[in-house]
Amino acid sequence: MVTITDIAAALGVTPSTVSRALAGSPRVKPQTREAVLKTAAEMGYERNVMASSLRSGRSQIVGIVVPRIYHEFFSKVIAGAESLLREAGYNLMICQTHESLDAEVKALKALRNNHVAAVLLSHSLEATDGSHIAEALGGEIPLVQFDRVFDSLPGAKVVNDNFEGAYCATRLLASNGYTRIGHFSGLQSCSVFRERLAGYRKALEDSGLSYDEGLVFHDAIMRESGREAAKKALECGCDAIYSAGAFSALGAMEYLRERGVQIPGEFGIAGTANESFTAITVPSLTTLDQHSIEMGREAAKAFLYGLSSISVVSMELKIRESSNRKTI
Amino acid sequence: MVTITDIAAALGVTPSTVSRALAGSPRVKPQTREAVLKTAAEMGYERNVMASSLRSGRSQIVGIVVPRIYHEFFSKVIAGAESLLREAGYNLMICQTHESLDAEVKALKALRNNHVAAVLLSHSLEATDGSHIAEALGGEIPLVQFDRVFDSLPGAKVVNDNFEGAYCATRLLASNGYTRIGHFSGLQSCSVFRERLAGYRKALEDSGLSYDEGLVFHDAIMRESGREAAKKALECGCDAIYSAGAFSALGAMEYLRERGVQIPGEFGIAGTANESFTAITVPSLTTLDQHSIEMGREAAKAFLYGLSSISVVSMELKIRESSNRKTI
DNA sequence: GGAATTTGTGCAAACGTTTGTATATTTGTA
């Protein structure tokens, strides 16, 4: 492995000059810099990142913490962030928490220990506030929260316009003539579910429908819990639901079809999706799509440009069959 | 940040002893080790990985290179590997190649530059042999290939029993009475497609059906190319296909249904899947499922245990509707 | 009881880079 000392020796200068030349410091004469760059290229020099990180105290690694890597949404966020970060010379260190608070803390510590340049995080559901994050990070490392965010934490946030999206999806159901629209939600400690619930509620009001707390089913984001919630919704006299999840919408659809309920027509369904399966179900599922790759890119940008604001990624209402009024 | 020097000072020993104690060297007295471990814990010591890596020349990072992070298969492999590696104290550095040879070489260089402890890799389709991998890795770093492997490269390999799986899937179609079974395949430079083709061919022979090269459609692994291949297959008089992909099987199914072809009954379909959507199509798709998380775990083990053999992960034939004889 | 061996620590260099300070060189000004 060729080092800056080798380059320095070859050029008759000192390692410090080489280091500065490579770093693009203005304190080195242009022609010296060129000579350094040239011989560095010729000798096949590659910076030893460990030495560099040790000395400078910062690494060229960005940590990403997500509940589960293999959820389509998160894997796409990661992919989006990866492209931009790699272009900018960063590498990615990935951690999954499996929705566990403990694993989240461990992951953050591991990242801090690697002196990562930043942490991009979507917190686990077990976490109800961000104190453990701030603590584990030690206040040294920039934090970018995405999708699920704690307002109490400082730093950049990238979120969907959950309120607006949920509003549109619910309005769609209402405008198609559904009048008793339920809502499948998740843990209210999670920002996305709070916001979608709020959007749903506002849409009901604006549609002249009354908000009924009994029609909001919490813990209804998985396929199985979607089935159960659908059962209850039916008992409550619902004729439609807007689900904050995709899998629960699928589960509900399966259950209702088994019960002989016509979808759409008798019952309308709209979900919130990061999953591509929604387009190929029968009937196809109307969904509020997240632009997940875009969200990853925004999170990367927030770090790269040193932002500390909230950036909002729009959602897209994909009107398919399940929310129609007429039977297909 | 507390360092080994701090611990050494607190105990009245030298940093070398502390280092050895923490590393579990037999050259340190048991009671000294205990004392070191105790005060290290008390003082909240955490090893500075950069200093450690710099000095020792090896890091606690494992690199993973995949074509695309957000393919369900790869994201699950990563998730499987992550769990085991993290348990063992390693972190993961993820790279995606987007099937590009160039990006693959860059990724490998970046990983070598980080002196990763090992590289877990599934090569891009643009790569036709493994020479660039060996070169970029520089022969220092252990390589574990998974799924798509180059036999020519040394080191551990984790693969599916593609031959056996394809054989079973094809036999299933044959045993259901389909007699002119086509095959959707991919680039033959990729091991998985070669092996599945071989299994398909053997199954035809064992079923008393003749192998016809004209019924093998290459470049048929995406949804759109599956539609096109289905068109050709129909023209060739096929009454079934075994596809080496899941999306092409879906595309084929869509096309055939549009053409009014009964599935199953008139036409049988079996695919090869890493994607969960196959269970919810109408009709549901019979697939040969890869155990992707398991494959990730095996790849991690291959590195952790220093294996250099080939480990085979079984595939599972999920018999659903699309391969039946009778119409549903 | 002295030599040979084992056992446990200390010393100091090294890994390759970055960076504050000092020095040498050049340029500009009076």
Add this chain to the structure above:
DNA sequence: TACAAATATACAAACGTTTGCACAAATTCC
């Protein structure tokens, strides 16, 4: 010409760890 200011480079320490070698103390052996 002399002096100040600027520019460009050199010097050397530091980042925190690991590890070969040296050394002392403790143990074993004849």
